[in-house]
Amino acid sequence: MHSARERESAPPAGSAPASHRGGRQRRSSHRRVAPRRSSHRRSAQTRRSRNYLIGTLLAVGLLGSAPYLLDGGRSDASNGAQRPRSTVRVTPAPAPTPTQLRAEINVPSRGTGSFVTADAGRAKVGQGPRLLRYVVEVEAGLEISPAEAANEIADILAAPRGWTRNHAYSFQLVGAGAHHDLTVKIATPGTADALCWAGIHQDTKGEYNCEVPDGVVVNLKRWVEGSPTFDGPIHDYRALIINHEIGHFLGHGHMTCAGPGQLAPVMMQQIKGLHGCTANAWPYDKNGRLVSGPHVT
Numbered sequence: 410m411h412s413a414r415e416r417e418s419a420p421p422a423g424s425a426p427a428s429h430r431g432g433r434q435r436r437s438s439h440r441r442v443a444p445r446r447s448s449h450r451r452s453a454q455t456r457r458s459r460n461y462l463i464g465t466l467l468a469v470g471l472l473g474s475a476p477y478l479l480d481g482g483r484s485d486a487s488n489g490a491q492r493p494r495s496t497v498r499v500t501p502a503p504a505p506t507p508t509q510l511r512a513e514i515n516v517p518s519r520g521t522g523s524f525v526t527a528d529a530g531r532a533k534v535g536q537g538p539r540l541l542r543y544v545v546e547v548e549a550g551l552e553i554s555p556a557e558a559a560n561e562i563a564d565i566l567a568a569p570r571g572w573t574r575n576h577a578y579s580f581q582l583v584g585a586g587a588h589h590d591l592t593v594k595i596a597t598p599g600t601a602d603a604l605c606w607a608g609i610h611q612d613t614k615g616e617y618n619c620e621v622p623d624g625v626v627v628n629l630k631r632w633v634e635g636s637p638t639f640d641g642p643i644h645d646y647r648a649l650i651i652n653h654e655i656g657h658f659l660g661h662g663h664m665t666c667a668g669p670g671q672l673a674p675v676m677m678q679q680i681k682g683l684h685g686c687t688a689n690a691w692p693y694d695k696n697g698r699l700v701s702g703p704h705v706t
Contacts, residue, residue: 513552514633518615519599520548526585527559533581534566535573541658542581542589543624548596551629562593565648570691572655574699591658592624593651601628617680618650620657627654636680639688649675649690656692667702674702 524546533540545559563582565571572578583589596604598615605613608621619626627650635646652675664674669685675692677683686702694700 515552516630516633517551517597520597520629521550522600522603523549524594524596525549525555527555528584529556529559529563529582530584530587531560531563531567531582533579534563535576535579537573537576537578539577540579540581541591542583542587543591543593544583544585544587544589546592546594548594548600548629551595551597553595553629553632558595561644561647562651565651566655568648568691570693570695571648571652572659572692574693574697575659578659593627594624595627595629595632597629601626618654620654625651625654625658627651631680638679638681638683639690641688641690645690649679649688652690652692663705664702665705671702672700674700677702 525548527545527547529545545555545562547553547555547558559582563580566580566582567573573580594601594604601618602613602615604621604626605611605617605619608623608626609619611619613619613628616628616630618628618631631650632647633643635643639646639649656676661676663678664676666673666677666684666686671686672689672694673679673683673686675689677686679686679688689700692699
């Protein structure tokens, strides 16, 4: 709410010095009385006019302030219509861009090497007979909530264009201590490199994710910063990470672009270049067809 301070300054009082001639003051006479009464009446009229003018200005000022007091969509008492908005416009702060959101999370080069398992659970998604239960673990000390990361991954795996479209599989997020078939780990670049090398002897160079025998390793840098080849919200790039690595776990190998302007297969290493394709985070297109391309040997 805006406050306005109004100041009034009284008009300068008029001065009417007595007339002296030759140092003598004239005596009052009957002929001088009438003019004095007339002058008195004029002064009174002037004061009344001035008071009326000040009152009018105050009333206008108060009415002018009414939109500030009644703004915000309140109804007019007379007809239920909304009062017009004041002319003061408040410009809302712009929503954070994906780049701004990414910069809020610190990405250390190496972490503790120990992990916290998300205490989260979801119902089974998909109709496939092969159920894959999974847990989500986040390296200890990172600025990421294990539960929030787990729920985001669960949403990705439950999406209509995700791997649940393949009727051979279904997925279920389970919590710490529950029986599970694979683990999704989010780790610092240094820890991710160590896990990927131990699991499949692959040098991920502090940049990439990998699929290992017991699950998936997600490089924190990619989870937070996305990829320079992927122009879209960070959640979409996280979907690409999960769908690509889970695809490996399901037995799918690498593919490449099928042709200029087509959707990039989710099993394409899109971070290494799109080769004319359009970035894509999902295994299936909007019509339910698997997005594929030539296999990479």
